[in-house]
Amino acid sequence: MSYTPMIxxxxxxxxxYQDAFLFFRLGDFYEMFFEDAKKASxxxxxxxxxxxxxxxxxxxxCGIPYHAAKQYIKVLIDKGYKIAICEQMEDPKQAKGMVRREVIQLITPGTIMEDESLQPKKNNYLAALxxxxxxxxxxxxxxxTTGETRVTLITTWDGVxxxxxxNDVRELVLTPDFDPTKKEELVERLNTTFSESKEDQVPDQLKSITEGIEQEKLLRPLGRLxxxxxxxxxxxxxHLQPADVYHINEYMMIDQHSRRNLELTHTNREKKTYGSLLWLLDDVKTAMxxxxxxxxxxxPLLNQKQIEKRMDAAEALKEHLLERETLRSLLGNVYDLERLVGRVSFGNVNPREVxxxxxxxxxxxxxKRTLAELGEASLSKYEQEMDPCAEVRELIAGAVVDDPPFSTADGGMIKSGYNETLDQYRDASKNGKRWIAELEAKEREETGIKSLKIGYNRVFGYYIEVSRPNLKLIPEGRYERRQTLSNAERFITPELKEKERVILEAEEKRVGLEFQLFGDVRLKIKEQSARLQKLARLVSSLDVLQSFAxxxxxxxxxxxQFSKDRTLSIKxxxxxxxxxxxxxxxxxxxxxxxDKTCDLLMITGPNMGGKSTYMRQxxxxxxxxxxxCFVPADQATLPVFDQIFTRIGAADDLVSGQSTFMVEMDEANYALSHATQNSLILLDEIGRGTSTYDGIAIAxxxxxxxxxxxxxxTFFSTHYHELTFLEEKLDRLKNIHVGAMEENGTVVFLHKVLDGQADKSYGIHVAKLAGLPDNLIDRADEILQGLEQSSPESVESTASTIQEEAEQEVAAAETVEEEPEQLALFADVKQEDTAPSLSKRERKVLHELGKIELLTMNPMDAMNKLYQLQKALKK
Structure with missing residues (x-):
């Protein structure tokens, strides 16, 4: 195709840059062509x-103005796109032939630096795997944006x-040959942009970031990143900080489902911070x-000593209200040091940010003075290790004006007295402008033209403007005509042009020198990045501790308090x-x-009674x-939990084609497969997604x-009252229930957890509260009474029956295995009976059933095995 040279x-x-929008600079616009243009529009x-x-x-x-590019970039980044910024690398007026252009930066979701696309209180992580x-x-x-760099080794795919x-990773860098199945799973489960990089050797100029790391498994992803x-x-x-090697087993493990169910950082329904644990504890004064x-x-931490250190500091601040309020006031005047240092090092900091x-x-x-007055040992680390970085503060105070412009384009940010040459340029510019003002007054007086004025524009420079009715008052030969307007004429004089040259030269040099001086200040600040970043870490941690307090x-x-014998006691x-x-x-x-004699609470009671709330809290x-942090109670003694697992709520996973019950079984299976004696498990209404007997059996x-x-x-919440008999069978299980009572046919929820099992479910009462029609509620009452009268078995005998039937099936299978010949002898007799004889296939299924060790299998494996046996019977 014969395109123009520019195309x-x-x-x-x-x-x-096939996977990015190319912002191609043409004059004052970024232009996009072909498919980029169609998609961007x-x-x-x-x-x-x-x-x-x-x-x-x-x-x-299609195109966008270059000065408005940030807002358009934000829209594309928020949608997960990448943008390659292609700039003109030479002045078009001086270029010979086609203007040279180059991509100066690839902006991606994981590398965005502009505030418009960042959330102040949320990290923006790029990761490599x-x-x-x-x-x-x-x-x-x-x-x-902050320079934080971390690396770890993860032993499982679920852990990844x-x-x-x-960490809300925005972008993940993978090898080109990474397992496509696993990549597809990441796409389904996480909102992440993917990129590729072949090179995994740490660049020489960034070797300092990997100092102390020798393990190849850690160096390769870090090198790729x-x-x-x-x-x-x-x-x-x-500004990238030395990589921090951390170990996942140093922290409490909380899986993806549990984070969602517990609403740690955002709510399930609206995906907002309001209503989450993060919202509750957020009384910090700084973005970092x-x-x-x-x-x-x-x-959350697993090391009790580290936990106690945080609590000691929070307690000291909690007990000293006046000093805490002083700290809060001071912290309120601290800007985002981490990201300011990042912008200084990155080269896009502006004068106001400095x-x-x-x-x-x-x-x-x-x-530091306030912390010293507190005199608390738990806070001495912060008081002693906080470096005021006085040299940086004094440098900025001496160089940059207190109220600078946002941009460096027109100068005005460097203080008078900081640089002698700059002061001379300013003086020349200032005196020249004073001369212009004096010339205007002089010309008005000598010509008698009161409306005469001296103006300036970038095209014609300085000029004398006289309105058309006053042109006759100008002495002949006094001015040289420069431009004609509809209602005025513009003139120049040799003397005015000379002053213009002096003024503009001084202005140009002033702006250029200010830009250079500001760059020098930025570089001097950059040299202190490590000190500033350490200070930021201390200030941010202190801010969280005062928030806890x-x-x-x-x-x-x-x-x-923390127990050694796994006691969980909260008043x-x-x-x-x-x-x-x-x-x-x-x-x-x-x-x-x-206490140590109780591991499992079986919680029964009505819907809306507070079972889920009790477990979540x-x-x-x-x-x-x-x-x-301190906790909402009058007294609390807890174990240090290594993991938390939750199975709460019902939801289909439509993307992966899983029903509510399958999601329920997957989450239960994950908990049973990973939990240890030191874990906390919350299971809510297990088994309700299938038939009653199936559900009871699985539960x-x-x-x-x-x-x-x-x-x-473990907290096990259920509507299957049939399971409460397990208290007699399992020595470390205890029944509790949420209280409710009836008043005039209406259920009243007490929201109080009591010992023992609930007497009924109150499901119809809840339906009534939901506003279902009265005749429907009456009919439901009739059906319930009929079912209760037709079922003489107690709730305990129902579950016992299920158990007995299972035991009988196992015994039958053992009989088949031990006495196959006897079954064969009676085959002819059984054929004459009303009950059909067992086929060879059926005997084989019974034999397989008898070999199953149910107590060594998790629920998912048990379900799969039963499905295989059922399928074999139907052949």
């Missing part, structure tokens, strides 16, 4: 036009998904404190979020009593305790499996 240039550059809702691409062919085209032959995965991630979900950053950003990455809080919630850095550093001496003080939380426990949303004092508190209390089997093989602290 050929565009296509050559676009070929290198839809995504950005801008007009799609066309231009001649060569001969008579018109190609699709490397699969090893032994099934483990090297995992590295970095937040380019959990780690990405916990760093190479990708260098290739996309095309600039210095000196908000990010640190989210990190702590996502990764002043924000200075104002932030001005607060540090006062923060403030929230705990305001809501009446107490410091929990007057409350659900922290619900209590906050409701009026204070209206939430009904409940107790938890699980136990998990949230554990998480709050293990991040170092009972799960309870028995947890009791006999895992022994984790």
């Amino acid at each position: 050929h240039q565009y296509l050559a550059i676009k070929a290198q 839809k995504e950005l809702e801008i007009a799609l036009t066309s231009r001649n691409g060569g001969k008579d062919e018109y190609i699709p085209m 490397n699969a090893s032959s032994d099934g483990s995965y090297g995992f590295a991630m970095s937040d380019l 998904i959990q780690e990405m979900d916990a 760093l190479n990708y950053l260098l290739s996309t950003q095309k600039r210095s990455l000196d 404190g908000g990010r640190r809080l989210k990190q702590w919630i996502e990764k 002043v924000q850095l200075k104002r932030s550093l001005e607060q540090i001496p006062e923060i 403030s929230v705990s003080d305001r809501n009446g939380y107490v410091r929990p 007057n426990s409350r659900h922290p979020v619900i209590e906050r949303v409701m009026r204070r004092g209206t939430f009904v508190a409940n107790d938890f009593n699980m 136990a998990a949230l209390t554990a998480i709050m305790a293990q991040i170092g 009972q089997a799960i309870v028995e499996y947890i009791h006999d093989h895992i022994a984790a602290k």
